[in-house]
Amino acid sequence: MTDFALDGEMELLRETARAFAAAELTPQERAHEAARQVAPSIRKRFEEVGLSGVEIPEGLGGGGLGSLARALVLEELAAGDAGAALALDPLGPALYPLLELGGEPALRELGLPLLGTSGQRAVLLWRPESALPAAGQKVSLEAPWVPTDRVDLLVVLCREGAFALREGIELERVRGSGLRTAGASALRVASAPLVGSWRGPGESRRALARARLYLAAMLVGVMRASVDFSRHYAMNRVAFGRPIAHHQALAFLLADMHAAVEGTRLLLWEAAWRCDRREAEAPVACAAAHVEAVEQAMFVTPNGIQVLGGHGFMQDHPVEKQMREARALGLLLGGADPARAEAAAAWVQRGEGSD
Amino acid sequence: MVDFSLDAATRERLEQLRQLGAALLRPAGLEADRAGEPLPPEHPLFARLVQLGVGRTRWKPAGADPAEAGEQAVSNGATGPSLTGVCTAEEMAYWDRGVVVAFPGPGLGEPPILSMGSEEQKQRFLGPFRQLDRPRWGAFAMTEPGAGSDVAAIRTTARRDGREWILNGAKCFIGNASRADWIVVWATVDPAQGRAGHRAFVVERGTPGLGGFRVEKKMGLKAYESTSFTLQDCRVPAQNLLGGGGGGDRRAGFKGAMRTFNATRPIVAAMAVGIGRAALDEALGFAREQGLLERPEVRARIERIHRKLRMARLLCDRAAWLADRGRPNITEASMAKAVAPPIAFEATSLGMEILGEVAGQGDSLLEKLFRDVKAMDIVEGTGQIQRLVMARKLVGLPRE
Numbered sequence: 082m083t084d085f086a087l088d089g090e091m092e093l094l095r096e097t098a099r100a101f102a103a104a105e106l107t108p109q110e111r112a113h114e115a116a117r118q119v120a121p122s123i124r125k126r127f128e129e130v131g132l133s134g135v136e137i138p139e140g141l142g143g144g145g146l147g148s149l150a151r152a153l154v155l156e157e158l159a160a161g162d163a164g165a166a167l168a169l170d171p172l173g174p175a176l177y178p179l180l181e182l183g184g185e186p187a188l189r190e191l192g193l194p195l196l197g198t199s200g201q202r203a204v205l206l207w208r209p210e211s212a213l214p215a216a217g218q219k220v221s222l223e224a225p226w227v228p229t230d231r232v233d234l235l236v237v238l239c240r241e242g243a244f245a246l247r248e249g250i251e252l253e254r255v256r257g258s259g260l261r262t263a264g265a266s267a268l269r270v271a272s273a274p275l276v277g278s279w280r281g282p283g284e285s286r287r288a289l290a291r292a293r294l295y296l297a298a299m300l301v302g303v304m305r306a307s308v309d310f311s312r313h314y315a316m317n318r319v320a321f322g323r324p325i326a327h328h329q330a331l332a333f334l335l336a337d338m339h340a341a342v343e344g345t346r347l348l349l350w351e352a353a354w355r356c357d358r359r360e361a362e363a364p365v366a367c368a369a370a371h372v373e374a375v376e377q378a379m380f381v382t383p384n385g386i387q388v389l390g391g392h393g394f395m396q397d398h399p400v401e402k403q404m405r406e407a408r409a410l411g412l413l414l415g416g417a418d419p420a421r422a423e424a425a426a427a428w429v430q431r432g433e434g435s436d
Numbered sequence: 437m438v439d440f441s442l443d444a445a446t447r448e449r450l451e452q453l454r455q456l457g458a459a460l461l462r463p464a465g466l467e468a469d470r471a472g473e474p475l476p477p478e479h480p481l482f483a484r485l486v487q488l489g490v491g492r493t494r495w496k497p498a499g500a501d502p503a504e505a506g507e508q509a510v511s512n513g514a515t516g517p518s519l520t521g522v523c524t525a526e527e528m529a530y531w532d533r534g535v536v537v538a539f540p541g542p543g544l545g546e547p548p549i550l551s552m553g554s555e556e557q558k559q560r561f562l563g564p565f566r567q568l569d570r571p572r573w574g575a576f577a578m579t580e581p582g583a584g585s586d587v588a589a590i591r592t593t594a595r596r597d598g599r600e601w602i603l604n605g606a607k608c609f610i611g612n613a614s615r616a617d618w619i620v621v622w623a624t625v626d627p628a629q630g631r632a633g634h635r636a637f638v639v640e641r642g643t644p645g646l647g648g649f650r651v652e653k654k655m656g657l658k659a660y661e662s663t664s665f666t667l668q669d670c671r672v673p674a675q676n677l678l679g680g681g682g683g684g685d686r687r688a689g690f691k692g693a694m695r696t697f698n699a700t701r702p703i704v705a706a707m708a709v710g711i712g713r714a715a716l717d718e719a720l721g722f723a724r725e726q727g728l729l730e731r732p733e734v735r736a737r738i739e740r741i742h743r744k745l746r747m748a749r750l751l752c753d754r755a756a757w758l759a760d761r762g763r764p765n766i767t768e769a770s771m772a773k774a775v776a777p778p779i780a781f782e783a784t785s786l787g788m789e790i791l792g793e794v795a796g797q798g799d800s801l802l803e804k805l806f807r808d809v810k811a812m813d814i815v816e817g818t819g820q821i822q823r824l825v826m827a828r829k830l831v832g833l834p835r836e
Binding site for chain 1: 437438443515717735742743753754757758823832
């Protein structure tokens with residue numbers, strides 16, 4: 082029966098993530114961005130608060146929670162600093178092909194060694210048209226940008242399944258646009274050996290869906306932070322004799338920005354809820370949440386700057402960084418276009434009168 | 437715990453409404469649209485609806501049998517009344533929103549009588565709606581030619597004269613007014629006092645001075661009447677003043693009436709979602725028949741409409757869910773009302789693009805929905821008013 086309330090465990094998780102982000106991530110975000118990494122002391126602190134393994138199965142020492150729990154945590158961390166949220170997550174969305182296709186053995190062998198505070202990173206690439214290479218085969222591929230300065234595990238998701246490699250991955254540091262705290266590199270693999278290859282189109286679809294939720298949750302966090310900051314700014318900044326938030330042009334804009342965040346979050350929660358129930362239509366809902374998040378983030382975060390005017394363009398305030406982070410997040414996994422195509426394909430096939 | 441499923445009772449209710457909608461509401465709405473006139477009070481649809489239990493009051497006299505016919509039993513721990521209302525409103529509007537407003541019943545006049553009326557007044561005005569002998573309507577009249585969103589600016593005056601009040605003024609766009617047994621008319625005892633000077637009177641049909649009824653010609657939603665009328669030295673007995681029996685409950689009554697907005701705004705928003713869904717289905721059906729479903733621009737439109745309507749529905753559901761828990765939902769109710777109608781409008785407009793020049797013929801359901809839906813961004817507080825309400829909460833926007 083319809084219920085929008087989080088239970089106690091979820092609420093606690095969200096509060097923990099929010100407190101960590103406010104205390105550790107936001108104050109350091111410019112320093113972290115300049116250094117292209119999160120300070121080791123904060124990495125250690127993150128391990129201590131126990132937010133790192135929310136979706137890792139309990140049997141492997143994780144929290145054993147699902148997509149909704151993860152979405153709550155990711156929103157909070159990304160609201161604090163999206164680049165840092167990625168940097169602090171060794172597996173990132175590469176977790177999902179390991180879980181859905183490789184199962185616990187693959188996660189144990191390939192994923193778990195990356196966990197901890199050593200700063201190792203896995204990268205997920207979505208290459209729908211790629212053929213699935215057989216174990217023992219060698220592969221070559223390129224990516225113009227991945228948000229990391231090191232790759233300890235590369236997982237490539239295609240329609241047929243997924244494959245992984247650990248060696249032969251060459252990186253060239255690039256400047257990066259957003260998410261620089263997590264690093265930025267061009268990636269090249271030339272005839273490198275596989276460490277795993279798994280077939281399963283259905284599982285691949287679910288892995289992609291969960292990866293899309295991951296990005297959508299981060300985008301909701303970035304958007305929310307932009308609205309929060311610009312709203313408070315507008316309530317204090319005075320022009321023409323009153324707080325600028327009390328001029329209708331900005332009051333209405335802020336109301337619309339807030340509604341954009343709330344609506345996107347509801348789509349995200351619904352998709353995550355369907356994912357956790359492993360509903361057959363969950364991937365479509367995840368695709369829709371992803372598209373909505375990418376689109377709304379490009380409405381909200383530029384307007385976060387707009388509210389601050391010239392100050393918003395300066396790097397003294399987080400709103401310019403939020404716009405760059407939102408844009409960068411929206412480019413990952415092929416961006417919104419493939420998600421839009423997947424949702425469209427599902428919806429035009431469905432009959433009229435269906436929900 | 438977060439859950440997006442509907443309980444079985446609500447799903448069953450929606451299935452019943454689908455049948456009612458397809459059999460009665462959709463045909464009646466098209467009939468009225470073609471005729472360009474509201475469905476007349478003697479239209480057989482209304483008698484049929486009364487047979488089905490539509491149009492009864494929520495009010496029960498003290499000591500009434502709770503199991504009496506027509507009462508919707510609330511199953512234990514089930515979906516609350518606001519969320520149920522939102523779901524059913526969406527489904528009915530899917531079939532025809534104009535017809536829904538024409539439904540017999542005390543309508544928008546009921547909440548102020550319930551919240552401000554004395555027991556005697558409830559008996560007198562709502563009593564006839566308990567077991568309907570025939571289709572009956574009530575009406576609610578606030579809007580005036582010079583006062584829409586700015587409610588405080590109403591100019592209809594009320595002056596006390598002994599045991600009567602004398603009303604003078606003009607009201608417009610009042611739903612079901614010319615067929616109503618009574619109209620809750622808002623008037624001011626002192627325009628300088630703004631809302632504090634407002635009083636609500638139940639003006640009964642046939643009262644001398646109540647007249648000049650003119651059924652307006654509308655762009656869409658033609659099935660129900662939006663009517664203008666005048667009050668010329670209209671004498672109303674003092675016992676028809678709501679909240680007038682002394683005591684300090686008038687302010688509470690007004691607040692109660694405002695609270696009903698927090699329940700009705702998500703309902704109007706959900707009606708927009710219903711119209712949008714109807715547009716989506718029409719566009720999808722047309723595209724399938726014409727073999728257009730492979731075209732990328734068609735798919736992009738379908739995807740966008742579907743996604744946005746789903747989001748709008750979630751906003752409506754959440755606002756209603758909050759109301760059912762007695763939790764503050766002013767911002768969420770206004771958010772749903774601000775967001776859903778433009779999305780639904782877009783659904784009808786993009787749907788017409790999919791039909792292309794066929795839509796230009798003007799005889800498709802989609803073209804009707806396009807004309808119908810625009811009102812949803814205006815009634816029950818325009819989109820701009822909703823943003824004012826939200827901004828008061830979000831940034832402390834002062835009331836001027």
